[in-house]
Amino acid sequence: MSTESQNGYMLLFRGTHWDKDLSAEEIQKMVTQWYAWFERLTQEGKCKAGHPLEREGKIVSGRTGRTVADGPFAESKEAIGGYFLLQVETLDEALEIAQQCPGLDYGIDVEVRPVAEQCAARTRALEQLAHATA
Amino acid sequence: MSQLQDPSRPAVLRSRTTAEDRPPTAEISRLAEHLFRHEAGKLVSVLTGIFGLERLQMAQDVVQEALVRALQRWPYYGIPQNPAAWLTQTAKHLALDLIRREKVFRDKEAEVIRLVEGQGPAPAAAIFPEQEIADDRLRMMFVCCHPQVPAEAQVALALKTLCGFSVSEISRAFLTTDAAIAKRLTRAKQKIRAARIPFEIPAGEELGRRLDGVLQSLYLLFNEGYKASSGEKLIREEICYEAIRLTGLLAEHAAGNRPKTHALLALMLLNAARIPTRLDGEGNLLRLKEQDRTRWDQPMIARGMFHFAQSAAGEEITEYHLQAGIAACHCAAKDFESTDWRQILSLYDRLVEFDDSPVVALNRAIVIANIHGPRAGLDTVAAIPGREKLDSYYLLYAVLGEFEAQLKDPLAAAGYFRRSLQLAETKSEQLFLSKRFRACEDQILAQRR
Numbered sequence: 001m002s003t004e005s006q007n008g009y010m011l012l013f014r015g016t017h018w019d020k021d022l023s024a025e026e027i028q029k030m031v032t033q034w035y036a037w038f039e040r041l042t043q044e045g046k047c048k049a050g051h052p053l054e055r056e057g058k059i060v061s062g063r064t065g066r067t068v069a070d071g072p073f074a075e076s077k078e079a080i081g082g083y084f085l086l087q088v089e090t091l092d093e094a095l096e097i098a099q100q101c102p103g104l105d106y107g108i109d110v111e112v113r114p115v116a117e118q119c120a121a122r123t124r125a126l127e128q129l130a131h132a133t134a
Numbered sequence: 135m136s137q138l139q140d141p142s143r144p145a146v147l148r149s150r151t152t153a154e155d156r157p158p159t160a161e162i163s164r165l166a167e168h169l170f171r172h173e174a175g176k177l178v179s180v181l182t183g184i185f186g187l188e189r190l191q192m193a194q195d196v197v198q199e200a201l202v203r204a205l206q207r208w209p210y211y212g213i214p215q216n217p218a219a220w221l222t223q224t225a226k227h228l229a230l231d232l233i234r235r236e237k238v239f240r241d242k243e244a245e246v247i248r249l250v251e252g253q254g255p256a257p258a259a260a261i262f263p264e265q266e267i268a269d270d271r272l273r274m275m276f277v278c279c280h281p282q283v284p285a286e287a288q289v290a291l292a293l294k295t296l297c298g299f300s301v302s303e304i305s306r307a308f309l310t311t312d313a314a315i316a317k318r319l320t321r322a323k324q325k326i327r328a329a330r331i332p333f334e335i336p337a338g339e340e341l342g343r344r345l346d347g348v349l350q351s352l353y354l355l356f357n358e359g360y361k362a363s364s365g366e367k368l369i370r371e372e373i374c375y376e377a378i379r380l381t382g383l384l385a386e387h388a389a390g391n392r393p394k395t396h397a398l399l400a401l402m403l404l405n406a407a408r409i410p411t412r413l414d415g416e417g418n419l420l421r422l423k424e425q426d427r428t429r430w431d432q433p434m435i436a437r438g439m440f441h442f443a444q445s446a447a448g449e450e451i452t453e454y455h456l457q458a459g460i461a462a463c464h465c466a467a468k469d470f471e472s473t474d475w476r477q478i479l480s481l482y483d484r485l486v487e488f489d490d491s492p493v494v495a496l497n498r499a500i501v502i503a504n505i506h507g508p509r510a511g512l513d514t515v516a517a518i519p520g521r522e523k524l525d526s527y528y529l530l531y532a533v534l535g536e537f538e539a540q541l542k543d544p545l546a547a548a549g550y551f552r553r554s555l556q557l558a559e560t561k562s563e564q565l566f567l568s569k570r571f572r573a574c575e576d577q578i579l580a581q582r583r
Contacts, residue, residue, distance in 0.1 A: 020198065021300070021302075022202075022300070023171075023298075023300030023302065024170040024173075024174045024201055024298040024299075025171050025300075025303070027201045027202065027204070027205050028165060028168075028169060030205055031204060031205050031208050034205070035208060035209040035213065038209050051210055052207055052209075081206070082210070
């Protein structure tokens with residue numbers, strides 16, 4: 001499986017509520033840094049989109065999608081707080097950008113994922129079909 | 135950008151794809167220095183005004199959440215035209231949401247909403263929201279500086295609720311632990327509840343008395359920041375500026391606009407103006423005569439002189455007036471040699487009448503020495519009433535050492551500097567004293583050759 005992608009890379013910012021103990025001063029500093037970072041990447045054409053995600057939503061699960069529960073919960077280290085969709089050529093470039101995230105100093109994790117050409121499951125299915133019919 | 139003006143409506147997520155709808159990067163400067171910190175202080179006061187002192191914690195939590203929301207949204211959607219208004223609206227809506235969940239408020243909901251929306255009980259409140267905010271801030275000041283709140287706790291409480299400092303910032307300033315500060319804050323809040331301290335600006339005769347208490351607390355706050363001692367230097371300086379800001383707010387308000395408030399403000403400004411030159415590049419303490427006066431903050435000195443002039447009204451002379459006068463004499467002198475020592479002495483002569491502290495008398499002795507020479511200085515120190523109280527005070531020996539050095543007795547001077555070094559607590563003071571000590575040692579060696 002390749003980690004290089006023609007379709008760009010996604011940065012997923014993990015960890016919500018890491019900021020609840022920050023001082024007002026630190027929050028202001030972060031607003032300024034994050035804003036400048038996002039602005040710059042957008043103007044350089046490297047970031048196609050980015051959004052914060054609201055803290056609380058719902059989780060749908062179960063066979064018929066009938067289970068709708070509250071979640072993900074606050075104080076979650078894994079909960080996704082937002083994303084950037086990067087338009088860069090290589091994983092290395094995406095990683096370099098991820099390393100600039102101002103939230104890293106405060107315990108935010110940045111997950112970097114290549115955007116796939118097509119769904120991996122569909123790729124496997126097509127390969128199996130190719131094998132079977134070869 | 136309507137989603138920014140109404141945070142209660144769910145944000146419509148739109149990608150910023152075209153250059154035209156992206157705000158310019160000059161926006162970053164729209165965030166005034168310490169905006170979040172100062173807004174937090176203001177908002178906590180306003181929310182406390184609406185929901186009561188018992189809900190102080192809720193007010194603080196709500197304000198923190200509002201700041202966090204700004205952090206979440208502004209980087210992506212741009213900084214709003216009026217950041218302070220956005221924060222205020224968000225905090226108010228969050229507070230309303232919390233309150234709505236409480237049964238007891240369902241009955242009074244309409245009334246509470248009106249209060250929150252600013253259409254308060256008195257029509258005047260809607261027309262002059264600025265005044266309401268100023269009033270709430272003053273109410274909070276009178277609470278934080280209440281005589282029944284222990285002094286240490288007053289400083290922590292003021293920094294947290296009025297100045298928007300975090301517990302961690304406060305503990306770093308005072309070289310203690312987060313837990314210790316949290317405890318101080320808890321005790322303060324307990325005291326407030328137990329003593330049923332009201333959220334109000336005192337009136338009539340009580341105002342005069344309570345105002346003295348507030349001034350004293352603000353003076354204490356300033357001194358905490360000014361002490362060139364332990365704790366993170368930068369944060370301590372910020373505390374000085376916060377004390378100045380709060381005293382300024384007090385002076386602007388009808389309840390606090392008295393000559394003595396201006397005197398306190400003047401003394402803070404005139405001392406703070408010299409902060410940039412107190413230490414040299416290596417963290418060594420610089421004495422007045424060594425400070426580079428071109429780096430004194432001239433606009434701050436001008437402001438200080440302005441308030442000093444304001445303080446000259448009325449008939450009451452306070453210690454603040456005298457201390458401001460002394461600071462003004464220093465700031466007005468273009469160099470150490472031009473200092474009007476006689477004027478300073480006359481101010482000290484009056485100051486010792488107010489304050490019989492031997493430390494004040496010691497400072498006066500330095501002035502005497504500047505006018506009449508080091509021998510007179512030594513005699514004055516020896517004659518200080520209560521002089522034995524200075525026995526463990528490192529500055530006493532530093533001063534005596536200076537006098538002996540000027541009298542060309544490096545042996546005696548070295549003895550004093552060594553004693554002083556044993557008692558000094560901070561690094562910069564120790565550095566300074568050991569330099570003086572070594573200079574004396576060099577002189578002793580030179581004399582023996």
